[in-house]
Amino acid sequence: MPYVSALPRQLVETAVERTVREHGPVALQYGSGQGMPRLREQILEVMALEGIRGSVDDVVVTTGSQHALELMAKLFLDPGDVVIAEGPSYVTAITVFKSFQAEIVHVEMDEGGLVPEALRATIVRLREAGRRIKLLYTVPSFHNPMGVTLSWQRRMEVLEIARDAGILVLEDNPYGLLYFDQAPPQAMRSIEEDGVVYLGTFSKTLAPGLRVGWALAPHAIREKLVLANEAAVLSPSSFSQHVISEYLDTADWRGQIDTFRGVYRERRDAMLAALAEHLPGLRWTVPNGGFYVWLRLPEQLDSKAMLPRAVKELVAYTPGTAFYADGGGRDAMRLSFCYPTPDFIREGVRRLAAVISGELTLLNEFAQTQPLPAHPERQSVLPPNVG
Numbered sequence: 001m002p003y004v005s006a007l008p009r010q011l012v013e014t015a016v017e018r019t020v021r022e023h024g025p026v027a028l029q030y031g032s033g034q035g036m037p038r039l040r041e042q043i044l045e046v047m048a049l050e051g052i053r054g055s056v057d058d059v060v061v062t063t064g065s066q067h068a069l070e071l072m073a074k075l076f077l078d079p080g081d082v083v084i085a086e087g088p089s090y091v092t093a094i095t096v097f098k099s100f101q102a103e104i105v106h107v108e109m110d111e112g113g114l115v116p117e118a119l120r121a122t123i124v125r126l127r128e129a130g131r132r133i134k135l136l137y138t139v140p141s142f143h144n145p146m147g148v149t150l151s152w153q154r155r156m157e158v159l160e161i162a163r164d165a166g167i168l169v170l171e172d173n174p175y176g177l178l179y180f181d182q183a184p185p186q187a188m189r190s191i192e193e194d195g196v197v198y199l200g201t202f203s204k205t206l207a208p209g210l211r212v213g214w215a216l217a218p219h220a221i222r223e224k225l226v227l228a229n230e231a232a233v234l235s236p237s238s239f240s241q242h243v244i245s246e247y248l249d250t251a252d253w254r255g256q257i258d259t260f261r262g263v264y265r266e267r268r269d270a271m272l273a274a275l276a277e278h279l280p281g282l283r284w285t286v287p288n289g290g291f292y293v294w295l296r297l298p299e300q301l302d303s304k305a306m307l308p309r310a311v312k313e314l315v316a317y318t319p320g321t322a323f324y325a326d327g328g329g330r331d332a333m334r335l336s337f338c339y340p341t342p343d344f345i346r347e348g349v350r351r352l353a354a355v356i357s358g359e360l361t362l363l364n365e366f367a368q369t370q371p372l373p374a375h376p377e378r379q380s381v382l383p384p385n386v387g
């Protein structure tokens with residue numbers, strides 16, 4: 001969850017008050033299925049910060065970028081189609097693609113994001129098997145859940161591979177503006193217009209409760225997205241769109257994004273320092289933005305099985321398996337540093353380290369117990385000293 005408390009109440013109150021005072025009847029009315037023209041212009045200004053140039057005509061406002069994912073899946077996916085996605089991938093994108101009966105095929109990632117050679121090989125393998133690949137879904141900047149960022153060089157390579165293979169790229173970029181030290185490379189959509197559908201959102205740079213995101217799509221796709229949007233919700237919330245538009249007009253929104261960056265940078269630092277102190281034997285990613293660290297466990301541990309034990313100690317994480325459609329990720333977990341304060345992060349990591357250490361001790365004890373003597377009536381899998 002984004003740390004919305006870092007957003008000064010005054011800024012929101014002004015935007016809401018102006019919305020009611022100056023746009024009341026319109027803001028309370030149904031709106032256009034494509035979204036407010038004024039807000040779409042402002043969205044172009046936001047995207048320009050990441051090198052994107054587009055036409056206001058090709059922006060479609062949606063109910064969060066989550067809804068844009070759903071609309072894209074609805075337009076493009078038939079049962080049995082393949083969506084290529086990073087392994088791991090954003091859990092609720094996997095849910096959407098699966099709900100349209102597509103198969104998600106993961107492509108290996110490393111510290112530098114999606115590995116282009118692995119992508120190339122996956123496409124060849126799938127095509128040889130006669131599979132129909134519809135989309136390449138990617139979160140290139142401050143990836144959810146890994147926290148890593150695709151380099152400029154790799155962005156070019158991935159786009160070239162997708163172009164050669166005729167595969168549409170779905171670039172999902174909620175975190176690109178939330179960098180800590182250095183801005184990420186410009187969006188993939190800034191390089192390629194026709195082959196990329198770009199998704200953005202106000203959820204992380206303003207507030208997720210407003211539920212406003214958008215898609216920037218090649219013209220032909222944009223037309224279908226508007227129809228699908230209307231079919232689903234008639235129009236995205238007029239009220240939220242007006243509030244955001246007023247906020248962008250009246251508040252120092254760039255300065256507010258800087259404030260969020262500062263908050264999240266401090267929390268990232270707290271998490272990395274706590275990991276180094278309490279779990280020095282493990283490996284984790286070092287994000288330069290966004291919300292997440294990906295922690296690798298010793299391979300004999302199972303992050304999903306361990307979760308109830310962690311929750312009992314009042315520390316929680318998302319098990320790695322949530323981010324794979326194929327059962328992978330057992331020995332990894334996503335840690336979020338966005339919402340808890342640095343003190344809570346330090347305490348949480350300390351508790352997590354104690355849970356991991358307890359789990360390892362237990363496993364070692366089991367490993368040292370002697371197997372039961374073979375006996376037809378004693379099929380228990382428990383070691384002799386249990387139960």
Ligand SMILES: Cc1ncc(COP(=O)(O)O)c(C=O)c1O
Binds near residue numbers: 139172200202
């Ligand atoms: C990668 C990614 N895409 C999309 C979303 C959905 O965001 P929203 O619907 O709030 O815009 C999230 C939210 O966490 C996300 O991490």
